[in-house]
Structures are given as C-alpha cells and as structure tokens.
Amino acid sequence: LLRLPLSRKPQSHDILTAARIRQHQYRHQKRQTYGGASFNAPLYNDQGSQYLINVGIGTPPQNFSVTLDTGSADLWVPSSTCDQKSCPFGGFDTMRSSTFQDMNEPFSIQYGIGNVNGSYVQDTVDVAGATVRNQQFGLATYTKDILLPPQPGTGSNGNQVVANGILGLGYPQLTAATSQNKPAYTPFVFNLVHQGIIRNPVFSIFLNSVDQQGWAGEIIFGGVDSTKYEGELTYLPVAQIQGKSSGGDGYKKKKKQKQANAPFADDVPGYYYWMVYGQGLGVQGGIKNPQFRLRRTGAFILDTGTTLTYLPNEVAISIASALAGPDGFQLDRQSGLLVVDCQTAQSQATVSLRMSTSPDLNSPPVLFSVPASQLVIPLDADSASAAKTCLFGIAPVGGSGGLAPNMFLIGDSMLRGAYMVFDM
Secondary structure, eight states: OEEEEOOOOOOOOGGGTTOOOOOOOOOOOOOEEOSSOOEEEEEEEOTTSOEEEEEEETTTTEEEEEEEETTOOOEEEEBTTSOTTTOTTOOBOGGGOTTOEEEEEEEEEEOSSOEEEEEEEEEEEEETTEEEEEEEEEEEEEEESSSOOOOTTSOOOTTOOOOOSEEEOSOGGGSGGGGGTOOOOOOHHHHHHHTTSOSSOEEEEEOOOTTOOEEEEEEEESEEOGGGOOSOEEEEOBOOBOOTTSBOOOEEETTBOOOOOOBSOSSOSBOOSOEEEEEEEEEESSSSOOEEEEEEEEEEEEOTTOSSEEEEHHHHHHHHHHHHOTTSEEEETTTTEEEEOGGGGGOOOEEEEEEESSSOTTSOEEEEEEEGGGGEEESSSSSTTTOSOEEESEEEESTTTTSOTTEEEEOHHHHTTOOEEEEO
16 A cells, blocks of 8 residues: 655756755654654755665675665665776675675666666665665666766765665565566565564655755655644555556547557566556646546556656646746757746646546545645756746656556656655
C-alpha cells in the first residue's frame, strides 16, 4: 500500500544550473512510530534537482551522499578503481573493508539519462543507524552522465554535498539483476524488514518545498512523522504491472477521444514501481481548465529520483497554457523543458491527479492537488517573486518517454506536495 495525505534518475539540465543554494539548518521533529525501532535521516535538497541521503558502506564505514530514488531498486556507489572522468568524487575502496565480499556478477543500469556499469558485491550498509549486513549492491567502474562535477559559480567548496551514487527504494523485481537474467535480490529497504531491523514495514518521505535548500527533507525507516502533514493519510494500493495480457489505451482529452495506444507493459506481472492506479488529471481554477481522462486504468509512478513530472506533449503544454496563458511559456530548445512566466507562481490554480483505490475507472477518485505556485521553479533567484527566469515543473515528452502509454512519471516537482508513506 502507498499512503498519501491530501496535501533522478539523477537529472541535471543546463537550465537548472543557475539556481542558488540556500542552506537551512535541519531540525529534528517529533515522529510517530508503530512499535519497534525507527530510523530517521535528513534529505539534502540539491537546488531542487534531486534529494541526497548519507550512506555508510563497509567496515569501518566509508561514507557516500547518494540520490534517494523510489523509481529504481539498486544501491550503487563508484569503485575506487573507477577513473576520475567517470567518478569525479572518489569511490569505495574494497581493500579497506573487512566485511567486503565480491559476487563476480556484472552490474549495469540504463537510466532515463546516463548509464552505469560495474559488478555486484556485498557488504555492510548503514543509513541513519539502520545497519544491513551482507547487502548486495552495485560497485560502479564506469558511469556516463550520472555523477556530474559541480558547475562553476555554484559555490562549490570542500563542504558541498554532491551526488556520488544512488539508493534505490523500488521493489526487488525492479533490481538490475533481473535484466541480466539473474534472480531478483532483496534491496536495502526491504532487507530492513527481512533482517528484523524495523518492525513496522514502512518508510516515509518528506521532501519539503522547492525553496527549502540544504538538509531540509526527511526519510523515516519504520515510522511516520505526523507533524509533517494535516488531516488523515489516504491509503492507495500499489498497482502491479500486468504484462501483455492487460491492454492500456492511454488518455483522452475530455470530449475528444484519443486513439488507443499499445499494451500496458511487456514485463512479467508483478510489483516493480511504487505506482498507483490513475483515472486522469486536470487543472482547476486556471485560465482554462483542461481535463484528461484515461480510457482505461493507468498508473502514476511516484519517482523521487526524477526532478520533474513528465507527461505527453499535448497534456504538458495544455496545462502550462492553462496556468500561464498561451503567451506565458515557451519551450527551451536546448533542454526540451518549458520555461514559464515567473508571475504564474501567483496563480491560485491547482493541478490535480485523479488517483484510484482500485483498477475500476468508476471507483471514487482520490484527488492529489498541487498548487501552481509549487510548479514554478525559480532559476536565477531564491523565489519566483524575485526571479526573472522560471522552469515549469511539468515537462513534455514525446509519446510515453519509454514507459507504457498509460503510465505517467510523477517526479519531485509534484511529490513535494505530499507526505508519502510506502508500505512494504
């Protein structure tokens, strides 16, 4: 189950590098647990592009800041043998860990942008005091467009936090081992349950608002922080990938039907992504209020590893026009993203995802609404009111962007509006 209150692959676009870093002191707050230990760790907001968490690997631990990614399942860090060009921030030295084990199995992942290659290994992994022994993870000897050096002018210094790997929180069936015709293995977060480290099989994520830079977010393994949201949590079942036997027909604009698309997915049926059933999406209170309804039940993939939310071209552009007006946005040709008038942040409109508690399109929808102000990302100032250039948090992507046509990628730009509890 996925629980929401009704409140990267690491991506670095040139258009994002003008954003400033504003450090905020992380404050511990009261958290709710359900028996047994829980472990809470701060998350680092890296200019709104990704969220980082500290991980210790080996005995004694070697520390890495890695991207928190609910859209993949593997933990990986660079090897100390990886060259400087591929791995600019150093790597894990196997000779320095007394608990290291080599598995002699290849490791490879192709992300939305970039890729990583290396081998699978095992060692002790610790996050915020939650320690998993003999954890399988990837040790990278080559990366491309993943570990990027700091941009000039961003205040880089010895204290800057940089992404040096990824911590995937997806289901075992999503691990890269399965693409090598190997059995799925148990990722770190699921091993917290299997090894009895947390009694309550949940983890909860609070990203905070886009302008809260530095260590401003939080993840709790084994508990929920009830001070981070208002009202009650809403329970939504995690949608399975159904395989070729389950057809998907994309979306249709209200009163204008769209032609049927390809099947839902070609994979073996099962749980892969943290995704929920979807009925559609639309705008409320905008200059226009376009509504898009799915012809058959779709799915929203909730992906903290993706900076923006990616929707089909027609949908993304219609939403931008509804919020900013037809002349209030333009496509940046270099990045393929939408630049929006910063004044759009003053709009009282909202963009809503119509989620569902079942695959039945006729079941009562669960609305997840995000204010337009949260979708306007300032690039040259700390706030949209002071900025001259702003990025729109929804990006157009041709077709389905590599996903099945009725699966939609919901990234940080919208997930910041929710307190998320993932029930394993």
